[in-house]
Amino acid sequence: MTPRAVVFDIGNVLIEWNPERFYDRTIGVARRKALFAEVDLEGMNRQLDLGAPFRETVEALARQHPEWSAEIMAWHDHWLDMASPEIPDSVRLLQGLRANAVRTVALTNFGTETFGIAERAYPFLRAFDLRVVSGHLALMKPDPQIYQHVENATGLSGADLFFTDDRPENVEAAAARGWQVHLFDGPQGLARRLRDLGLPVDEEAA
Structure with missing residues (x-):
């Protein structure tokens, strides 16, 4: 799906x-x-x-x-x-999804002030359709409530959501809610997973 x-x-x-x-x-x-x-x-x-x-x-x-x-x-x-540098191929994957009108969400454990520093240094962080930042909510992954917040804000749940994170406990918490998941191990692995799911992939990033 x-x-x-x-x-x-x-x-x-x-x-x-x-x-x-x-x-x-x-x-x-x-x-x-x-x-x-x-x-x-x-x-x-x-x-x-x-x-x-x-x-x-x-x-x-x-x-x-x-x-x-x-x-x-x-x-x-x-x-x-x-908090540097950016991971260029991952950023290209994000930008490719957005160029093809795929909804994108940031779900991140990040301080409020440090997130402000990061988005000034990395303007692509402003481009998400929704940004769910732990410091804004006083909730951190893998707390189920922060995943519930994403569902409430997007109106989506279960397999309609695909989540990638480098920490197994965060991925497992999303999988427990029925989300499709990928434990991030590099941009190429993520590109393959996105392609397998029928999502558009920037070939240079892949």
Whole structure:
């Protein structure tokens, strides 16, 4: 069955998200491993994805760990370096769908302020028919309520929706609702899946 809307995750599907790579480059692998072992940066990022204020949240964690203050503040000051570059072939797939009048939706765990930074850096993020951003709703994948929000907003459910994400738990949550799904492993795999479903595919991206 050909879906009526394609739902994209953003991080590691349309743009790369790799804080570890940033820190490896700036402070070295050994120090980065120590930082991530001693400081709950992932927990801080979850707060951001649920809508917490960007600078204030990062500063609060930096105050808790003064020995890592500069490294923690880099999460704020160099955030875009961690959320880059775009994944060109994935973006071409998105643009090809839109050029063929296929409805597209963004469903992403993303902070409110960081999403604003991202859409200024990556204008294609403004082109979706619907954008469901965790920070705006204070809900994160794989919470079933955020998938319900997509269904309510689009008027679609079950196999009418196709979803791609790089995290298995997020894909499984969509599959549990009857959505068609694809665990993202690169643009070429996504292109094959879209083609198999009868959706238009940008051949250059494929």
